[in-house]
Amino acid sequence: MATPRNGQLVSWVDGRTPIRVLVVDDNPTDQTLTRLLLAGDGYVVETADDAFQALRALDASAPRVILLDLEMPGMNGLELARRLRAHPRRGELLVVAVTACAMNGDAQRALAAGCDGYVTKPIDPDGFLALIAQRLGLISAKRITARKLVPGSRDSSS
Secondary structure, three states: OOOEEEEEEEEOOOOOOEEEEEEOOOOOHHHHHHHHHHHHOEEEEEOOOOOOHHHHHHHHHHOOEEEEEEOOOOOHHHHHHHOOOOOOOOOOEEEEEEEEOOOOOHHHHHHHHHHEEEEEEEEEEEHHHHHHHHOOOOOHHHHHHHHHHHHOOOOOOO
C-alpha cells in the first residue's frame, strides 16, 4: 500500500510494516545519498560496504529490496546478484543495480546476472523512486515515464 506524503510515496508492505531496503555500495557518499532518498520515501534502509557484508546482513534482517553497486572490491555486484538468485529463500528479492558503469552491455550483464533493474549514477531521484515503487507493485507502470526507466528494466515493454 502506498500513501502520499508530501507528494511522494510512503512505502509499506501491508499498510503497517515499512519495506526494508539494503544498499550495497563501497562509496560512503553514495550510500548516504541513497539512504536519505529512500528514507524520505518511507523505506527502512540498511547499508553494507561490500558483497560479503551484504550476505551477512541478509542473514540478520529481511530486506525486500537490494540496491547494489556493480564495481566493488572483493566480490562484485554481478556475482552477488548471481548468488542471491541461486539461493532458494532469496529469489524473490527485488535486486536493482545502481552503478556508474554505463558502457555498452553493462545493463544487459546486470540483468543476465539476476538484477531486476539497472540505474546509472548519478541517479534521477524521481525516476529512481518510481522504478522501485513500480517493481514492488506500489504504483502502476503507466505512471512512470518510459524515457527514464525502460532502458534499465527487465520488462522494457511496460
